[in-house]
Amino acid sequence: MENRPTIMVTNDDGIDGAGLQALVQVLVSTNRYQVFVCAPESERSAFSHSITWQHPLQVKQVEIQGATAFAVSGTPADCASLGISKALFPVVPDLVISGINKGSNCGYHIVYSGTVAGAREAFFQGLPSISISYDWVGGKSTVNDFKLSAEACLPIINAILVEIKSKTYPQKCFLNVDLPTDVLNHKGYKLTKQGKSIIKMGWKKITSEAQVGKILSTMTMEADTSNIDMNATKVSQGSQNNLLYMREIVGVQVGEIDTDYSSLQEGYITVSPLSALTHVETDCEAYFKMWLPGVTERFSASAL
Template identity: 65%
Template sequence: MENTTVISGDKPTVMVTNDDGIEGPGILALVQVLVSTHRYNVLVCAPDSEKSAVSHCITWLHPIAAKKVHINGATVFAVSGSPADCASLGVSKTLFPSIPDLVISGINQGSNCGYHIVYSGTVAGAREAFLNGVPAISISYDWARGKSNINDFTLAAEACLPIINGVLVELRNKTYPQRCFLNVDLPCNVANHKGYKLTKQGKSMIKMGWRQVTSDTEGGKMLSTMVNSTASAESDTSTTPAENLYFAREVRGAQVDEDDNDHCFLQEGYITVTPLGAITNAEIDCHTHLKEWLPKAIWFVVHNTIKNL
């Protein structure tokens, strides 16, 4: 059910980015839903082509291009950089005349849970806004071949409106926490989701390996689950030039948490809401161990160095 809280006064400004590219079905559905509510000024600053799994890479050594494109009801630029580039440019007051109240990165085609958050360009778009002091949400839909369809992105966007509106109300009331951004994942059967669940980042991930291929092998679209959306070519090294070897990634298995966390609740059918910081702190047992280890290690190195002088 949509949040019925009315955001009074001037419309808040929401900026949207993603990593699937400006023509990705997730971002188009999200912008359409945001515009249709008539509650927001909608800006879009997104990559001009797919930038999945680029993590938080940024462009440094050369300029990036921004081209104005048309999406009804929004001010839109397609940018030749990464999701982090787009978020940074969009909140800089260089491309748009003002800083948005909220940045939303998504909707990604594929979930972003556990350790996959490290690889995700979608999450990086939100993280970059957060690093620049702008509240942010990353949104991903757990797309499954044979089960999902294009309309699910619209359902996912509509299901996120309570979260988006709730954040904007908190911002208006100056009660929103400033030390985190939100990572939202929506289940495959989003039309029948079980509700919203506050979760923690887990450790789930797809284990990847490599196989030797020919130079003209083409992979499929890379989902954030690290699984290709189309079958890749068979291994065949017969035409590989002698001076070069070519390798492609392949799935070798999965690491799945058994504890309560983002991935577990997503698979149970919940919309997961996971607060994230700029970086993830080491687990407490690692800190405890290293607190005892560090002075011993330093003493050992210093002691043996002195002995050998």
């Protein structure tokens, strides 16, 4: 059994997150993999690719049946970096999986996502990686959907490991996988690309803690708030000089058809190859190619 491939799991919902727990349970139950877990000790959603730099991380071993697991005081990127470094585990994993996130990660949300950052950090270090998210909708989704999502991803996970073993797996990208709300009746895998969908957020000035609950209760469009820590949103009224503002959802930008978000809403399991490099729109590149050579000349002329 020592020859089993090694998978390291991380996430941004925290090591107790239902998505991570279901994923690890499914991976362990196959008896095909050695499973490591290195995940944040608590919620770290929307931390993007932030890292801890100026103070040490606290690491505590925790019990997850069938896996070797550690809870870390840092961010998802911290956890991925530590978990693949051989400082924590005896071997470098063959594959890193970040998830399963409670909520989809499509379009511009990929930039905010700590889940995607966990996979991206492994990619930075040259390791194959996947980020996995489930399109949780309050009132429709149940915890069992995480288990179904993990099972639906097993063919992808196994196929990647086969390619890794044969040294034919591409090294210039990592995969972002999103599973539809009705995962039991999904339409199959669909190769997609990152679109421009985003939940548009505004700011609302508030005057008291009582307003926090009212605002959160309205945040239902394309978002689930059942995992929001109400204690973290309490407002201090210790000073009358403080101005208090809180984010609120003001709309949704869907983006183009045939991209990750639209395909997910159609019921597909979307598989989007991602890179760490930013590719600008062709028209922007053409514009600045013409614009840049004349910058100095225009500046000199305006100074006269």
